[in-house]
Amino acid sequence: MCARFIKSKHFFEEGMVESLAEVSEANGKVWDEDAELDVVGKGVSRIDGYDKVSGTAKYTFDIKLPNMAHAKILRCPHPHARIKRIDTSKALNLKGVLAIHSHQNTPTIPWFWNMSQLYDAHLRYQGDEVATVVAETERIASEAIKLIEVDYEVLPFVLDPSEAMKDDAPKLYEQGNILRGKPDIYERGDIEKGMAEADMIVEDKFSTQVEVHHPTEVHCSVVNWDGDRLTVYDSTQGIFAVRDTVASSLKIPTSHVRVIKKYMGGGFGSKLDTGKYTVIAALLAREIGRPVRIAMDRKEMNQSVGNRPDSFQHLKIGAKKDGTLTALSHYSIGSSGAYPSGAGCSWPMRSVYQCDNVKTTDFSVLINAGQGRAFRAPGHVQGTFGMESIIDMMAEKIGMDPLEFRLINYAEQDQVSRQPYTSKKLREAYEQGAKAIGWWDRRQKVPGGMPGPLKRGIGMATQIWWGGGGPPAYATMKLNRDGSLDVLAGTQDLGTGTYTFIAQVAAEVLEIPMDQISVIIGDTATCPYCASSGGSTTAPSVAPAVKDAGEQMKEKLLSAAAAIMETSLTNMTYWGGKISLISDPSTSMDISAIMQKMNERILVTTGRRSANPDGYAINTFGAQFAEVEVDIQTGKIHVLRIVAAHDIGRVLNQQMLENQFHGGIIQGLGFALLEERVMDPYTGTLLTMNMCDYKMPTMMDTPQIDVIIVSKSDPLISDVGAKGIGEPAMIPTAAAIANAVYNAIGVRMKSLPITPNKVLDALNA
Amino acid sequence: MKFSTIKFELNGKPVEIEVPPAMRLLDILRETFKLTGTKEGCGIGECGACTVLLNGQAVASCLLLAGQLEGTKITTIEGLVHDERMNLLQRNFLECGAVQCGFCTPGMLLSAYALLQKDARPTTDDIKNAIAGNLCRCTGYKQIIQAIQKSTESLSDPDQ
Ligand code: FES
Ligand code: FES
16 A cells, blocks of 8 residues: 555644645656656646637536526625614515525524624624525626615724724624634744844835735525535635535535535635635525526625735844844734734744744734725745845845845754744745846946936845645546546646646656546535645645656556556556557557556556655745836836846746746736725725726736746655745735835835835935 | 517627517526636636737626627637637637636637737737736736737747
């Protein structure tokens, strides 16, 4: 048996997850740095591409079932209120309305770690769920929610997290507004001593805004009961997570819930959590005995399905004249929104630089606004902006080049666990990125020194993230009688390319053409378990499981061929998708020839992700360099170029890798310059209700982007050696842009997004 | 609800429907004709996911109502399966890696198609302007621009 059970631990988003996993112990062929691969690593076009360009790809949003009804949620118009009375009689009388649910006629279903319920009479933000109408059409449901009469007891609200921390602030919960009642504190060494040892101290404040995910496909579910079994089509990043939450909410066995998700229009973290709307739809569908579809609109997308929390960071760092960092201190406050969500952002400060004296304090504070949720490198994007800004400030104070300063404080081992890294090629990323952007000769020697109103500058920032993935992750291979191969894995493709890399890995191992392979993912009933797609863990977790399944399949084919030729296994060899006697290549049979002889039998294997090595830290690293042009007359910033140099282990698909990097960098650019959820402090309501007011980058904002990968493989992690890239792509972009803006205009921008008015204010200050 | 009879041409075929005059073209396509290649991203004209052609012009189908359709020619992604120019664009979108989640893709393709119908050799700025109303949250747009550029080059090359 080539497998055993372990207790597996690895980072998922910002937290350590622990779970029992059956892991592979097979000694498969390791794809190390020198491995020569034919399919993996190449820019193979995505296998789901045709469906997508032809318009035939079916997303959850497109699912239509016979007799399907449509649901729409009535959301609270106030930032803080209590329901006194709901009268649904008028709405129920509207032709086409089938049922209405609220806290009055549904069971109490705990939500948000028991701090609230599916329908809670205590409403904590503008957008909280009050009632849901199900009707013949979405239009009727939308009309009907306007006819529901609700008496609200309007309560005082608080939006500013610093205000919310005060004793006399309006309380969202009896126990107070600070999540868990206290900050999250991390400490190593002696921060006071470190500050005392410093020759120079820099202290400053930085802030970042709330950012909204906005995948193009809205959050949506279609649910259908068949007796006591429920099928859920859901636009989700975690089919098994949705299955478990829906089953426990409805108090039915998990085996009675099947979650299906084929194509999906993006997620970026917002679709990691199970939506209340899915359970809401399931309750209504059970009542009316018909399938129910529920889809959010853009207003709800802005308001109610997650965001990147804001941050107010107070940083203080100390260094010696020779550039050695002696102390790093981080204090931040961030908004969880109305329900629990971690808003800390200190991980970069804890982990990027070599420093013995570190203290970080993160407050996550509950306020009357939409709940935060993991968003592409939660915490790291905000934290990297603050940290990499103050690192640049210190370098300038010491009179040292910012890159040289970073190299002096290069961490040779993980600063938090004190373990070595499986691999770290950040130095190479610094070198190659610097060379590509022209760091040594094209930066402004004097910040703001370029004459004239259009000022150019170059800046950089460092990236750290986890992204090594880990078990459990399984993949099942079925070799069919016609020689075609099915690969099944309970993972998801968010648009990231999961379908394609699974086929590539299978094709590589079995040496068969990709078009002989079907990939089946996103179905809890047919696919073996894989974790949710988040934390840049999908490829590094799933690819090795596929490889393991493939290696086992090869063994099976060898054994089958040996039986057919009535010889022993040791006489057989596998080469180029064919099997022959070692002694006589003319005996070769291809896979379909073997399968023809197997009668109706198909061959099945299940591959497992191997365990991560003990005693190592697994991280991704990188550096991004930005060149900007700032018009000091208008304050407008034009990002000319981003060079992204990263260590991400093995590249599985060059084209999809570049896609991920370009997309992450553009989101980082949006975060740096454009995107911001704006609330009205006087009414507690959301002002950025659509995608015009909430500004995302368009085609007009694209800079030149160059992606440089400095790694070849990380064979210590797995036989495949891949790390994740979705989040690393975005982490340093905003910080690099902000540092470039400083180099261009000589004035430091400490608050994101860096809008033209902030630039002009800073220049005129 | 009052229904009106509306006649127009959909993907090259004359059609006649009885719908409320305020029904959105987007819903007529997706619900009446089950053409789900046209996507909805916002419903209020901001994202471009619902782009279709109205008499050859790229328009947001979420902003057009049934009453405005009489006598028009509407073309969706499904109507261009056998169109050479569209096939070229589709191929180049795939080759250049202009597709990730793909939800914005049909709208992007139709905006690009409308541009190339008007002007077979657009500049990069023309391309950017033509697509600026189509939001994509996954890609960095660069590959989309490249794919469109490549389609203009191959079209103007007589050997292709
Ligand atoms: S759905 Fe029509 S523009 Fe967004
Ligand atoms: S590919 Fe996902 S929105 Fe464009």
